[in-house]
Amino acid sequence: MELITQNLPQALMVFGIIALIIEVAVLGLSTIILLFLGLSLFSTGLMMSMGILPDTLPTALWSNTIATTSLALVLWKPLKRMQEHVDKKQINSDFAELTFILQTDLSPQSEVLYQYSGINWHLKSKQPISAGTEVMVIKKEVGVMWVTPTL
Incomplete structure (x- = not known):
């Protein structure tokens, strides 16, 4: 002291x-x-x-x-x-451009899981997508991948 x-x-x-x-x-x-x-x-x-x-x-x-x-x-x-002040801008990363073949039918109300990198992700879409369609991740949230059919 x-x-x-x-x-x-x-x-x-x-x-x-x-x-x-x-x-x-x-x-x-x-x-x-x-x-x-x-x-x-x-x-x-x-x-x-x-x-x-x-x-x-x-x-x-x-x-x-x-x-x-x-x-x-x-x-x-x-x-x-x-x-x-929070920046709400969506960040595009390589993860967001992930494409894969959908194994089951997906609708806005359905609960479809997709395993990626050892984690089961919930798939969501604004439109119905049939099984066998190639989809691309357009947005990600905690535990959720939003997908849309690739063109």
């Missing part, structure tokens, strides 16, 4: 960087709170090392409390909005 208090500005900057690394690298900006704390710890340590703030524990406590609260008030809504 004495080592930390003797080198308080440097310790605060190190703790701030550690909090930022955990937030970004480990948590992927999912909590945002460590981001505010890391920024306030680093900025307080920087201001102490520049002589703007005295390097005492009460100053560090109050400075971090005020900085964390201020950052949260200013950045909370923009960062939450950034987190909620």
Whole structure:
């Protein structure tokens, strides 16, 4: 503890960087709170090392409390909005262009399974497809392959 208090500005900057690394690298900006704390710890340590703030524990406590609260008030809504933005664009991959011969008849209401890569996939189609037709995967969901006849 004495080592930390003797080198308080440097310790605060190190703790701030550690909090930022955990937030970004480990948590992927999912909590945002460590981001505010890391920024306030680093900025307080920087201001102490520049002589703007005295390097005492009460100053560090109050400075971090005020900085964390201020950052949260200013950045909370923009960062939450950034987190909620989800890209709904369908990704085309080699898996999506898989073609095979349908073994049984498939209709929009039927339950047909297809084993691929050791997993039983449910096949779905918007139109009826008869057995023996070559089909292509056009869309994939969790456990489901949407297929259409190849042309």
